[in-house]
Each structure stands twice: as structure tokens, then as C-alpha cells.
Amino acid sequence: MECVVQGIIETQHVEALEILLQGLCGVHRERLRVHELCLKSGPNLVHAVPFVGPVASEVRLLCDLEHSEPTWTVKHIGGAMRGAGADQISVLVRSMIESKASKNVLRLFYGLGYKLENELLRVGFAFHFQRGAQITVTVSSINKMLKLHATDEAVPVTPGIQLVEVTAPATPENYSEVVAAVSSFCEYLAPLLHLSKPGISTGVVPTAAAAAASLMSDGGGTTL
Amino acid sequence: MPTKWVLHWHPNPGSTVNSQILNEVSQCAEAINGVKDGRWKATLTLLKPNLREDQSQPGEYPRELLGISLPEQPNKYYFILRGPRIVTEADSSIQVIMEKLQSYKSRIALYFEGYQYQLGDFQLRVGKVVSSHSENLRGIVLEVEYLPISSMEKASQVLGEFVDIWQEAVLKRSLPGSFMHNEPNLSEYGLGDNYTPQHTAVQYAYVMAQLFASQSTQAVRN
Numbered sequence: 188m189e190c191v192v193q194g195i196i197e198t199q200h201v202e203a204l205e206i207l208l209q210g211l212c213g214v215h216r217e218r219l220r221v222h223e224l225c226l227k228s229g230p231n232l233v234h235a236v237p238f239v240g241p242v243a244s245e246v247r248l249l250c251d252l253e254h255s256e257p258t259w260t261v262k263h264i265g266g267a268m269r270g271a272g273a274d275q276i277s278v279l280v281r282s283m284i285e286s287k288a289s290k291n292v293l294r295l296f297y298g299l300g301y302k303l304e305n306e307l308l309r310v311g312f313a314f315h316f317q318r319g320a321q322i323t324v325t326v327s328s329i330n331k332m333l334k335l336h337a338t339d340e341a342v343p344v345t346p347g348i349q350l351v352e353v354t355a356p357a358t359p360e361n362y363s364e365v366v367a368a369v370s371s372f373c374e375y376l377a378p379l380l381h382l383s384k385p386g387i388s389t390g391v392v393p394t395a396a397a398a399a400a401s402l403m404s405d406g407g408g409t410t411l
Numbered sequence: 412m413p414t415k416w417v418l419h420w421h422p423n424p425g426s427t428v429n430s431q432i433l434n435e436v437s438q439c440a441e442a443i444n445g446v447k448d449g450r451w452k453a454t455l456t457l458l459k460p461n462l463r464e465d466q467s468q469p470g471e472y473p474r475e476l477l478g479i480s481l482p483e484q485p486n487k488y489y490f491i492l493r494g495p496r497i498v499t500e501a502d503s504s505i506q507v508i509m510e511k512l513q514s515y516k517s518r519i520a521l522y523f524e525g526y527q528y529q530l531g532d533f534q535l536r537v538g539k540v541v542s543s544h545s546e547n548l549r550g551i552v553l554e555v556e557y558l559p560i561s562s563m564e565k566a567s568q569v570l571g572e573f574v575d576i577w578q579e580a581v582l583k584r585s586l587p588g589s590f591m592h593n594e595p596n597l598s599e600y601g602l603g604d605n606y607t608p609q610h611t612a613v614q615y616a617y618v619m620a621q622l623f624a625s626q627s628t629q630a631v632r633n
Contacts, residue, residue: 228514231471232460232472244512261505261508263508284504284508285502285504286501286502286503286508287501287502288500289499289501291499294495294497294499295490295492298473298494298495298497299460299473299476299515300471300472300473
């Protein structure tokens, strides 16, 4: 399982965010260029959901284009944790499983009867670091392909806006500590952007321009 | 990566495989100076599409998906679609993803398990084949691995010569059958001359098909 929060930031403030993240994390950023394909099972393959009935199952294939030889990962995102306890926390805790796979994995899923639902290209950077949990921060623009798999001709879905995602792996035993670590980290980013559960968009924050200007003027030395 | 042939026991017409043959075969490995070196186990799972009862259309989905775990790669898992000739390697966590997706369900598993033996540059694995449905012996499998060479083409002569010696040792015991090595066309799966665990996975899928085919023939005869 994983803990996750998302937010958005205007592209003009991304450089300031990068400076801030660099200062907070103490590690160098990694470039990010991932082709993400969302597949759904064919109509006659059953995936029974309790109280709902049979629905199509969904799986994501991620192709990391940042390396000379693209690498593939199969990712399954399951249901989010529910209940009063889950409602009270500001971080989404959900089931998530990943598996690295060989380059013909897309052919395998097509062979199994899965169909391409949508595809997108994430371009940006990521920071991986340990801060109470193994946290990953990705800052990326989401691009759509005008032609099938044409990643070189991708165009931004929301020009001028980038997605920021903070994730950390968790287990049923330690998720509350991981939630605390992620929440605590998000507070450092608050002047630049607000992070919340996926699907609950809070927009850009009004203090972003001033915070970005401050960060850019002293290279991240100011304590926010 | 070493090179490997996977062979299976082919009983003579009218005879069946039994544990006495397995014992004799294991003794053969020791008779040619094989040094017993622990146990091994591989698992092949047959998965079927989980189709709606009212809307299953033959041909729309593959009849079966094979999932294989190998002892030399405990953190990996292999999927094979025999129709379109696809073999895919993934982390073993892919099994959990497939369980979550529920689109293909496990129907039967075959366990290949036994002892491994070292003989200089060779490693032998002799094992019984049993299914998840019953403890009856379904077959016997033999892996012959030549450790120094990863080129299948270069290793094929030395593997062939070794298997000839092995067959002679088995023949002396007058057993009702022999080991067969019919290599599947690995290039159809996009596999090259450089040996990988994916080659082993395809060989196991082929052995499974041979076992099922010979047992169906046996059932028809009986």
C-alpha cells in the first residue's frame, strides 16, 4: 500500500519548488519521463466487486523513457482506505502493487484481452529521500498523445500547470507513521502549493508567487 | 548464465510412470558421480480466463495463461501465452497483481520437485511432477545444466554428449521408458542464442504440454 497526496503548481514557480525540494531533501533530482498506459480488461472478463458486481479490471503499464533502454513496470492501484479514521487524515492511503516486467509486457496484456483505455506522458523530475518514511516527490507536466503511442508529439493537457505528487510506501502496520511523515513534509511546501488527497483539487495557493520570489532571490536559504 | 536442457520421462507404450522409476533415475545421478546438493522446486500454474458465464465467446481470449516460478530466480515470475508465443518476465509481485485483477484464475498447479546434483561443470536436477489436485506422480523431469557457457548453440554439442552418457546409464537399468528432449522453437518466442531464465520457462511449458498429451493418449488407450 502507499500514502499519497497531490497538488498543482504553475510552471513559472516550478524552479522555486525545485530549489526548495533540493534544500529539504539534500539529494539531487532525477529526471522523469514516463509513458503511462491504462488498460482495461475486455467486456467478458469478470472482476467481481462485492456489492457492485462484475466490472472491468484496470491495470497501468509504466514505461520509463529516461534510460537508454526503456524499462517497464506493471502497477495496480486498488481501493482507498475507508472509514471515519481515513476521513480524518489529509493523506490518501490506498492499496498499490508494482512489478517490474520485461519489455513485451504490453503485448502480454493485449494477448490476455486487455484494451488500451488511455495513455499519457509525464515529464518532469523526482526526488527520492528518507524523512520519517521513504518519500518520493514528483513534479511533472501531464501530456496527451495526439497519435497512438506518439510520445515525441505529446502536448500538455493543462499548459502552464504541473502536477506535484508526494507518495510513500506503507504497510498496514506502519501507515499511521507514514501518514504523519508525509503530512509533516507537506507543511514545508505549503507556501508554494497545497497538497491534498487525489481527486480533491484545491487549486494553486495565493502565496505561491511571493514564496517563489523569495526562494529565487536567495537560492533556498530562507526558512519558510 | 548457464545453458540448460529440460527433459521429461516418456514411458514405453503400455507402461506408466511410478515412484520406483523415480528412485532408479535418482540413483543414476549418483551412479555417474553426481554429488547431491540440496532440494529444488519449480511451479507451473495453469490459469484460465474468468469469463462471464453467459457471454463467453471462444477465441476472444486465450484458453490458458501459464505462470511459472523457477528455483534459480526466486524473485521473478514468468508468464507464457502459447498461442501468440509470448514469454514475459516480471517481479514475483506480479502474482499479487493478477490476483487483484481477477481476470485469470488459477485452475491447476504442477509442482516439479526433487534433488539437484553437481557433476563438475554440470548441474542435474531430477524431480517428480505432481499436481495440486492429487499426490499421484504425473511425470519425471530432468534438468541438465552446463554452467560455463551461455550460448545455446555452443553448448548444444556438450549437452548432447552428456545426455548420451546419461541415457546409457538409464538404459542399463532396463526401465520401461526413456528421457525425451524435444526442444521447443525458442526463437518463435523472440528468444535468442544467449540463454536466459525465459528459455527455461518456455521449456517447462513445453514439458507440461508433453505430459498432458501423453496422459491423454494413455487415458484413451485405457
